[in-house]
Amino acid sequence: MHMADALISPAVGGAMWAATAGLTLYSAKKLKENLDDSHTPLMGVLGAFIFAAQMINFTIPATGSSGHLGGGMILAILLGPYAAFITMASVLTVQALFFADGGLLALGCNIFNLGFLPCFIAYPIIYKKIVGQCPTRRRILVGAIAASILGLQLGAFGVVLETLFSGISELPFVTFLLLMQPIHLAIGIVEGLVTAAVVTFIWKARPEILNMAGAARPMGRLAMGKVLVGFLVTAVVTGGVLSWFASDRPDGLEWSMFHTSGKEKLEPAEKGLHALFARFQEKTAFLPDYGFMKAAPDKSGEHEASAAPEKKEPWPAVSAGTSVSGLVGGTMAMGMAGFIGFALKKRHRQR
Amino acid sequence: MAKIASSFLDISYLDSLSCQQSPVHRLDPRSKVIATAFFIVSVVSFGKYEITGLIPFFLYPIVLIALGDLPLVYLLKKILLAAPFAVFIGMFNPLIDRAILMNLGPVGISGGWISFASIMLRFILTVSAVLALIASTGFASICMSLEKMGAPNSFAVQLLFLYRYIFVLTDEASRMVRARALRAFEGKGRGFKVFTSMIGQLLLRALDRAQRIHLAMRCRGFDGEIRVSRQLAFGGRDSAFLLGWSTLFVLMRLVDIPQWMGDRVAELIR
Numbered sequence: 345m346h347m348a349d350a351l352i353s354p355a356v357g358g359a360m361w362a363a364t365a366g367l368t369l370y371s372a373k374k375l376k377e378n379l380d381d382s383h384t385p386l387m388g389v390l391g392a393f394i395f396a397a398q399m400i401n402f403t404i405p406a407t408g409s410s411g412h413l414g415g416g417m418i419l420a421i422l423l424g425p426y427a428a429f430i431t432m433a434s435v436l437t438v439q440a441l442f443f444a445d446g447g448l449l450a451l452g453c454n455i456f457n458l459g460f461l462p463c464f465i466a467y468p469i470i471y472k473k474i475v476g477q478c479p480t481r482r483r484i485l486v487g488a489i490a491a492s493i494l495g496l497q498l499g500a501f502g503v504v505l506e507t508l509f510s511g512i513s514e515l516p517f518v519t520f521l522l523l524m525q526p527i528h529l530a531i532g533i534v535e536g537l538v539t540a541a542v543v544t545f546i547w548k549a550r551p552e553i554l555n556m557a558g559a560a561r562p563m564g565r566l567a568m569g570k571v572l573v574g575f576l577v578t579a580v581v582t583g584g585v586l587s588w589f590a591s592d593r594p595d596g597l598e599w600s601m602f603h604t605s606g607k608e609k610l611e612p613a614e615k616g617l618h619a620l621f622a623r624f625q626e627k628t629a630f631l632p633d634y635g636f637m638k639a640a641p642d643k644s645g646e647h648e649a650s651a652a653p654e655k656k657e658p659w660p661a662v663s664a665g666t667s668v669s670g671l672v673g674g675t676m677a678m679g680m681a682g683f684i685g686f687a688l689k690k691r692h693r694q695r
Numbered sequence: 696m697a698k699i700a701s702s703f704l705d706i707s708y709l710d711s712l713s714c715q716q717s718p719v720h721r722l723d724p725r726s727k728v729i730a731t732a733f734f735i736v737s738v739v740s741f742g743k744y745e746i747t748g749l750i751p752f753f754l755y756p757i758v759l760i761a762l763g764d765l766p767l768v769y770l771l772k773k774i775l776l777a778a779p780f781a782v783f784i785g786m787f788n789p790l791i792d793r794a795i796l797m798n799l800g801p802v803g804i805s806g807g808w809i810s811f812a813s814i815m816l817r818f819i820l821t822v823s824a825v826l827a828l829i830a831s832t833g834f835a836s837i838c839m840s841l842e843k844m845g846a847p848n849s850f851a852v853q854l855l856f857l858y859r860y861i862f863v864l865t866d867e868a869s870r871m872v873r874a875r876a877l878r879a880f881e882g883k884g885r886g887f888k889v890f891t892s893m894i895g896q897l898l899l900r901a902l903d904r905a906q907r908i909h910l911a912m913r914c915r916g917f918d919g920e921i922r923v924s925r926q927l928a929f930g931g932r933d934s935a936f937l938l939g940w941s942t943l944f945v946l947m948r949l950v951d952i953p954q955w956m957g958d959r960v961a962e963l964i965r
Contacts, residue, residue, distance in 0.1 A: 348781045354740045372847030381917065382909045388856020389905040390863070393898060396864035400872055400897070402890035403882060412892060434853045438861070441829045441837070442706050444777035444822045449735045512743050512814060513784050514791040514915070516806060517876035538891070545895030553902060668799070670747035673957025677750045685757035692717070692764060 346439070346454050347503055349447030353510040360506070362453030367460060368433055371426040371575065383427055390419060390665065391431045397436075413542065414535040416462030417492050421471065421543055422553070425463045432459035451508045457499040466495035479554065484543050489536030495531035500524040538579040706771065706861065709826075713833030719763035724832045724840035726933035730755075730940045732827045737944040738820045744796065744809050747953040749816045755940065756820065759827040770830070774822050785814040834858050836927075843927060848920070863904075868897060878946060 349357075375383065397413040415435065419428035433455045440443040446454045475489035504520050507513050513520075547554050713720070714773070719727075734755050741748055760767055792807035842851035853944065871893055879885050909917075 346780060347819035348818060349735055349739060350781045350814045351784055352739065354736050357734075357739065368850055369847055372849045375699040375849055377736060381913075382906070384917075385856060385912065386854050386902070386905040388956075389854065389901050392860035392864040393892040395861050396868035396901075397894055397897060399865060399868040400893050402887050403885045430850055430853055431857075434850065434857045437854060438834075440855060441825060441834065442709060444773060444826060444860040447821050448825055449731060449739055449821070452710060507784065512810070512817075514788040514810065515784065516791070519787075528848065537887070537895070541887070541891035542894050542898060545891055546898060549899060550897065550902075576935035636728050641757065656924040669957030669961045670951075670954045670960065672797075672959065672960050673953030673955065674747045674750045675953075676956050676960070677747075678753060681751065681754040681757050681773040684754065688758060689764075 346436075346446040347450040347457070347506055349449045350448055351507055351510060351512050354449070354513065356506050357449035357452060359579045360456050361449070362452070363450045364433070364455040364460065366574060366578045367464075368430060369457075371429045374426045375430065382408045383423070387423065387431045387434075390422060391435050392655045394419065394431075394435050413538050414492070414496075414531070416458055417467065417471070417495055417535065418539050418542060420430065420467035421488075421539070424545075428467070429459050429463045440607055452479065453502070457502040457506075458470050461498040462495035464489070465498060467490040470494055479547060481544055484547065488540035488543060489533065492536035492539055493529065493532035494591065496528045496535065497525060500528035509630040567572065709830050710833060712830040713836075715764060717763050717831070719759055719831045721932075722936055723835040723927055723929045723933040725829055725927065725954050726846060726937040728837060728840050728844075730937050731824050733823050733941050735821050737948045738817055740948065741817075743813060744806060746809060746816065747957075748847065748947070748951045749813065751947045751952045752820050754943075756823040759824075759831060763827065763831040765827060765830050770823060770826050773826055777822055778818065781814060781818040785811045785818075788814070791926055814833060827881070839927060845849060851907070860904075864897070864901060867900065871897065876900055877903055907917075 381686075394413070395414045403573075416428065416432050419431050420527065422428070423431060432446070436446065436454050436458060438449060440447060440451050440454070470491035471487040475483045501524075504524055507515070507520065508517055515523075543554070720755040734752070738749060738752050759765070760770065788811045789805060789807035791807045792810065795803040796809055797804045835858070838851045838854045838858075841854075842848060875884060875889065875893065
């Protein structure tokens with residue numbers, strides 16, 4: 345469920361980062377307006393509770409697998425959306441840093457999928473509507489299951505869309521969708537059952553806790569429209585700007601470098617770089633002869649190699665010549681990097 | 696569960712690594728956080744069939760690991776543990792994208808395998824950089840640097856609180872799990888009912904603990920704002936670290952160094 349850095353593009357990652365950073369700022373501001381300072385330790389301890397609860401699992405009958413508590417929804421029920429969002433964001437940050445679940449750039453995506461969607465969409469729209477002001481056992485059960493399912497379905501859909509827009513994975517939209525949604529339907533049902541059971545337990549043992557969460561609603565009144573509009577605007581603007589950088593120009597990074605640095609002063613250097621590139625291309629253009637020396641009889645392979653990239657997306661045609669020299673150079677570069685590390689380590693030891 | 700329990704051992708181990716003294720550890724956390732973020736963006740911004748261009752980027756994690764005196768084998772194991780998701784999604788590339796892009800002798804290599812290799816390289820690079828960052832910096836310093844760089848105070852405080860209580864609550868949870876394991880025979884007692892009351896108990900204890908902490912904080916003058924007192928000093932070495940690496944990342948992003956070296960070798964052979 346956690347997106348990985350390896351699968352996203354800077355445009356998608358950056359857009360989601362900007363949007364979730366905005367949401368975090370907004371939630372923090374809302375929390376500050378609410379004067380109840382007992383929230384500070386409560387959020388911290390409940391975040392740790394989410395980790396601890398994952399150590400306790402149960403066997404799901406007849407499947408041989410085991411389930412455990414997921415997170416977002418129970419936090420939203422206990423803390424309300426804003427505090428739950430910040431708590432979930434902190435949980436995901438710790439997971440990204442220590443467990444390598446997700447990654448730094450993918451953190452925005454993950455906070456959106458697993459924090460924003462359950463706390464700001466599934467909780468207010470489903471759970472609160474169903475459970476209302478006077479909870480009963482049945483209402484808690486139905487509300488928690490429905491909200492967990494919706495939250496996880498939306499989250500899985502988010503993963504699919506983010507992967508699709510990044511364009512690193514080859515998975516077609518529909519296949520990926522068919523892969524993700526049913527799995528997360530099952531996970532959602534289990535998570536919903538667990539959430540409902542825990543909330544019922546708390547409701548029976550210490551009803552005032554749920555009432556407290558329900559009563560802390562001066563800040564719980566969501567300006568949903570504002571949040572959504574703000575989120576969409578940030579995401580679209582950042583994504584648009586970043587993807588324009590990334591794809592419109594032959595090389596987004598180079599282009600942005602060129603334009604952010606002083607224009608005229610760096611002009612010669614820019615020219616020099618282009619000249620350098622041109623020379624590289626000249627050199628690599630000779631190389632196919634070299635690359636095919638070994639594979640000379642394999643004419644059909646050569647044909648395919650030159651024909652295939654054309655019907656694919658407009659990526660630079662990888663010819664065999666450049667590939668072989670790339671392989672040699674890659675091995676050399678890797679060796680050099682390893683050697684530098686080894687030398688540094690040795691020097692460090694000697695001191 | 697064994698995996699999660701050992702993950703928490705990992706947290707304390709990574710934390711102990713961050714207490715060492717080394718040139719990398721002494722850097723200001725902000726310079727390391729920004730350099731790592733820049734590193735990840737540069738790595739991820741490559742096209743999906745890129746392999747050679749990614750390889751020079753190994754220099755950054757390798758240098759951090761070597762200079763920071765971090766245990767290489769341990770970090771490699773951690774990277775492997777985190778691999779399943781990227782492998783799972785990436786595995787579909789060779790199945791779907793079968794167009795031959797490259798020939799090595801008689802063996803044709805499809806675009807799918809190339810992009811799969813590229814995903815794996817990105818994965819190793821990004822994960823190793825993040826692990827090297829946390830192992831050479833420590834969580835508290837990262838939180839403080841985040842706050843200094845404009846993250847809301849309540850988020851930074853939340854991270855510090857969370858980190859502080861992870862150890863306490865996971866200890867409690869693991870004791871409960873052990874107690875249940877000692878009393879559960881042939882799978883009895885591992886069902887849903889026992890599970891919910893265990894989680895419920897854990898939650899009640901957590902809530903009580905939060906209340907006690909709150910009262911203790913109030914006794915010591917807590918007024919809703921947490922002031923982080925440790926000072927960070929961003930010196931010349933830090934700017935040099937940040938500038939040097941950023942320049943190198945841009946250079947490595949723009950110029951395919953291994954391709955260039957390979958071409959030189961090819962010329963020599965001819």
